[in-house]
Amino acid sequence: MLASIRCPQKAKADFASLWELWISISSPNPGAGKMFREKRYVLVCTNEREADHPKGSCTNCGSLEVRERMKLLLEEKNLKSRARILATSCMDVCENGAVVCVMPDNVWYGGVRPEDAEEIVEKHLVNGEPVERLLIPEEMSGLSLFG
Amino acid sequence: MLASIRCPQKAKADFASLWELWISISSPNPGAGKMFREKRYVLVCTNEREADHPKGSCTNCGSLEVRERMKLLLEEKNLKSRARILATSCMDVCENGAVVCVMPDNVWYGGVRPEDAEEIVEKHLVNGEPVERLLIPEEMSGLSLFG
Numbered sequence: 001m002l003a004s005i006r007c008p009q010k011a012k013a014d015f016a017s018l019w020e021l022w023i024s025i026s027s028p029n030p031g032a033g034k035m036f037r038e039k040r041y042v043l044v045c046t047n048e049r050e051a052d053h054p055k056g057s058c059t060n061c062g063s064l065e066v067r068e069r070m071k072l073l074l075e076e077k078n079l080k081s082r083a084r085i086l087a088t089s090c091m092d093v094c095e096n097g098a099v100v101c102v103m104p105d106n107v108w109y110g111g112v113r114p115e116d117a118e119e120i121v122e123k124h125l126v127n128g129e130p131v132e133r134l135l136i137p138e139e140m141s142g143l144s145l146f147g
Numbered sequence: 148m149l150a151s152i153r154c155p156q157k158a159k160a161d162f163a164s165l166w167e168l169w170i171s172i173s174s175p176n177p178g179a180g181k182m183f184r185e186k187r188y189v190l191v192c193t194n195e196r197e198a199d200h201p202k203g204s205c206t207n208c209g210s211l212e213v214r215e216r217m218k219l220l221l222e223e224k225n226l227k228s229r230a231r232i233l234a235t236s237c238m239d240v241c242e243n244g245a246v247v248c249v250m251p252d253n254v255w256y257g258g259v260r261p262e263d264a265e266e267i268v269e270k271h272l273v274n275g276e277p278v279e280r281l282l283i284p285e286e287m288s289g290l291s292l293f294g
Binding site: 036037041043084086087088089091092093101103104105106108136 | 183184188190231233234235236238239240248250251252253255283285
């Protein structure tokens with residue numbers, strides 16, 4: 001454990017490991033100690049490109065608002081222990097912006113607008129069902145089409 | 148399909164759908180059309196905090212170099228169709244920086260240094276085996292420990 005001190009917060013991490021171990025042993029919920037692996041991670045592309053770029057960009061399609069809306073919804077619905085919203089660099093399915101991917105489910109949504117955020121949160125993150133109408137079609141390759 | 152025109156690149160997306168459909172029908176590799184769903188996505192936290200912040204930050208632990216090294220390796224080894232490196236916002240396991248998560252495998256690495264990049268690429272992305280020595284311990288909760 002001490003060999004892992006590679007950067008300043010590592011000393012804290014060693015303390016944290018012990019603290020977490022205590023929590024996981026003493027917790028009334030034995031699953032609590034594995035929480036981060038049990039969360040869903042909602043990847044929202046926040047890549048920017050100039051307005052006339054042939055690939056477009058997810059931010060030009062409103063992805064920043066999608067991200068903000070989803071973060072607020074998780075806060076409001078007390079779901080932060082079940083899911084986390086991540087801003088990401090380009091996921092290379094640009095023709096489907098705004099792109100949102102729910103991991104580890106590997107479910108990909110395209111053309112997502114801020115007003116779709118609630119449906120994704122309620123249906124997918126709470127009830128575990130993909131929002132069919134927003135799924136990126138199976139035949140899409142994710143290869144860059146526009147050079 | 149035309150109803151999905153919500154932002155400028157949507158018209159291109161409609162064309163792209165047809166083009167992709169043609170590729171998926173005419174391709175000698177019928178799986179080619181599903182490529183983006185078959186990739187691994189390597190999430191590298193590139194969150195920044197001030198140097199004396201109690202949570203530390205993955206960039207302070209060298210995550211930008213980890214990301215660059217992994218991107219170069221995918222390029223050199225011609226693996227870009229199999230995996231993609233994504234920079235992300237904070238994944239909330241800050242005490243394990245630099246944090247790297249391989250999705251959809253849901254495999255989490257902590258304390259990753261630039262010199263670990265090649266092992267993750269070769270062992271995990273090429274051979275499908277997690278790099279045991281870098282796994283974040285099971286007992287970690289991913290809850291913020293430092294306020």
